[in-house]
Amino acid sequence: MENGCALCQGSLKNKLVEYNVHGESFGKFPALVCDSCDEQWFNEETSKKIEEAEKKAGVFGLSVETKISYSGNSLIIRIPKELARFMNLKRETRVVIHPEDKDKFCILVK
Ligand SMILES: [Zn+2]
Structure with a gap:
């Protein structure tokens, strides 16, 4: 990550940040x-x-509500920023979607 921001390739600086x-x-x-x-x-x-x-x-493992939307022929689940940060998800992070039931699935981060 020292090579640059994984989202935009911008340069990174060490800072103390308030976590909310x-x-x-x-x-x-x-x-x-x-x-x-x-x-x-x-x-x-x-x-x-x-x-x-x-x-x-x-507040660990807090659930969030999100909506499914479209992109081309696929459905997309938007992951809120706080959850993405918490789970350390980035663009191109690979996940496995595993259905457990008709109304429940797990997303495993690889
Ligand atoms: Zn950036």
């Missing part, structure tokens, strides 16, 4: 921040600390 979930602050964490799109990237250690803080606060 649904408007609630979890404190400041070191992150690499893109100076072109402002996306924040956390390393593995920091992601774990954030995860612990979220578990303590009872």
Whole structure:
């Protein structure tokens, strides 16, 4: 990730950023921040600390509602930014969609 932002190839700078979930602050964490799109990237250690803080606060694994939309012949599920950041999902991240039932499926991050 030191090579540039995975979303826009902008350059990344080390910063302390305030981490919020649904408007609630979890404190400041070191992150690499893109100076072109402002996306924040956390390393593995920091992601774990954030995860612990979220578990303590009872917001870990929070579900979000989203909508299915179209693109060409495919259906697209939009993943809200907070969840994407939390799951460390990026453009081109490979996932496996596994149906468990007619009204339930799992998305496994590879
Ligand atoms: Zn960027």
